[in-house]
Amino acid sequence: MNPHEIRCQYFSQEDLLAAGCLDMNLAMDAAEESMRLHAEGDVLFPEKIVQIFKEETQERINCLPATFRSKEICGVKWVSVFPLNPVQHGLQNLSAVIILSEIVNGFPVAFMEGTLCSNIRVGAMGGLAAKHLARPDSETIGFIGSGEQAKMHLIAMKTALPKLKLCRVGAKTEAEEEQFVAEMSPIFPDMEVVGAGTSLQKATEDADVIVTATSAQAPLLKAEWMKPGCFYSHVGGWEDEYAVAKQCEKIVCDDWETVKHRTQTLSRMYKDGELTDDSIHGNLVDLVLGKIPGRESDEERTYFNAVGLAFVDVGIAHAMYTRAKEAGKGSDLVVQEKMIFEHEELKDWVRL
Ligand SMILES: NC(=O)c1ccc[n+]([C@@H]2O[C@H](COP(=O)([O-])OP(=O)(O)OC[C@H]3O[C@@H](n4cnc5c(N)ncnc54)[C@H](O)[C@@H]3O)[C@@H](O)[C@H]2O)c1
Structure with a gap:
């Protein structure tokens, strides 16, 4: 040679x-x-x-x-x-x-x-956040969006929260939901994966974990659908009404300084003066290093947003x-x- x-x-x-x-x-x-x-x-x-x-x-x-x-x-x-x-x-x-x-x-x-x-990274960051911010006994997960990120996020959430046993998915069309169910059900024999017939409320109401991963730019997720104790992982751009973040006790980002200059819901809220630096509990690394507490009660609503590092x-x-x-x-x-x-x-x- x-x-x-x-x-x-x-x-x-x-x-x-x-x-x-x-x-x-x-x-x-x-x-x-x-x-x-x-x-x-x-x-x-x-x-x-x-x-x-x-x-x-x-x-x-x-x-x-x-x-x-x-x-x-x-x-x-x-x-x-x-x-x-x-x-x-x-x-x-x-x-x-x-x-x-x-x-x-x-x-x-x-x-x-x-x-x-790249897609595994998005899921892994959400999964790590779930380990610190979701109730470990979470059993139901609701998705808005059924695309590539949603699918990877389901694998991440099930890995972080093994007690998950029911997944509801709401998308723009029933055909997309059916595809999600057909592709994800065989991976999880111990979990029921069902479509919500494009009802985003049905997909998320009463869920212990909510994930939004859509290509939409609209306030799809309503605050009233997020029950006390729920962990929310926000993957896409503008996907939830401002009241969602406002009612959460803890908001964590992968990197708030990066997030605040982008176009996601939290970034919009920051630019609109609806949220300040003080509203942010910290970055994921602070949870990982034990510098800030994760979930502290069963009733807390928690919010995670990552834009990618x-x-x-x-x-x-x-x-x-x-x-x-x-x-x-x-x-x-x-x-x-x-x-x-x-x-x-x-x-x-x-x-x-
Ligand atoms: N946070 C990150 O690090 C990161 C990384 C990659 C991608 N993303 C973002 O994640 C989002 C999803 O990406 P993807 O690859 O899964 O996209 P995709 O195109 O595969 O899926 C998009 C999904 O959004 C749903 N959707 C669109 N409009 C909707 C509406 N009005 N109501 C309900 N559902 C609706 C569609 O039905 C579809 O299931 C995108 O916004 C993308 O930019 C984020």
Whole structure:
């Protein structure tokens, strides 16, 4: 082997799935560790680069890098969001790839499908929040939205709250609800998964846990549907009326400073003067590190909103890569066999 050969591993989504990477415990552990390392100053986390192709639709591709010094790993998520894909083309709105490099010589070690990791990260952060903010005896969960994020969130919530036994889902159409039920029921033989016939009230009223994960920009979730003791995980943009957050005893974000400059309900409330910094209980990392209390009574209503911390994606991607490699999945990708001017054929290949 030429000493200048560079090889890395390629992992398709199917390689990762077959290696057991759709494992919320793996992801939640990696997310927790990533947040702890970030708090300790171990993580390089530059600003993301955003390229928006159409302002009206917000079609975009973002580039989100991060480095874990202690793990000697640098990664980047290259993620595209095309919000009209599901409605106009029947395609997913988010797709991603991830590259991981070591930082000893600076060479790539993995090129992997990244939608799985990205969606797992969203679920894992919600699952971690549920561990601290939901009643551990929660039995019913209600969804508004039945898309990719909702499905992953159900896996995360069931992992964090194993006593869940009834899931109701409300979406824009009954066909979407039926698809959710058909895809999720086989994964959870001990849970009943039912459609709410597009009644968002029926889906969420009396639930111990509520998740909204929609492409809508409207106050879909009403405060009166959220019973005392309920934990609410807000995944999408503007999805709940202001009274929802106002009646919650604890509001936690993945990173409030980031959330407040975005367009979710909490961000809108902040800009409208309906909520201040003091209304926020803290960030998820504060719960993880035990700096602030989680749920303190059975009656508390709790609210979690995450907009995404890309260093967590890189942390989870690294855990998935390690597992997939150990499982012998993926294929060898030869990046280069030798250095450019070592190729004997170069005189024939070069174009002058
Ligand atoms: N917080 C994060 O870190 C994060 C990460 C990725 C995506 N997201 C957001 O999560 C949301 C969901 O993403 P997805 O990939 O699951 O989308 P998706 O297109 O797969 O699903 C959207 C769902 O919203 C439902 N919906 C839309 N309008 C509705 C209405 N008026 N009433 C009821 N249901 C309605 C649809 O029926 C569908 O089930 C998006 O807003 C996306 O931007 C958040």
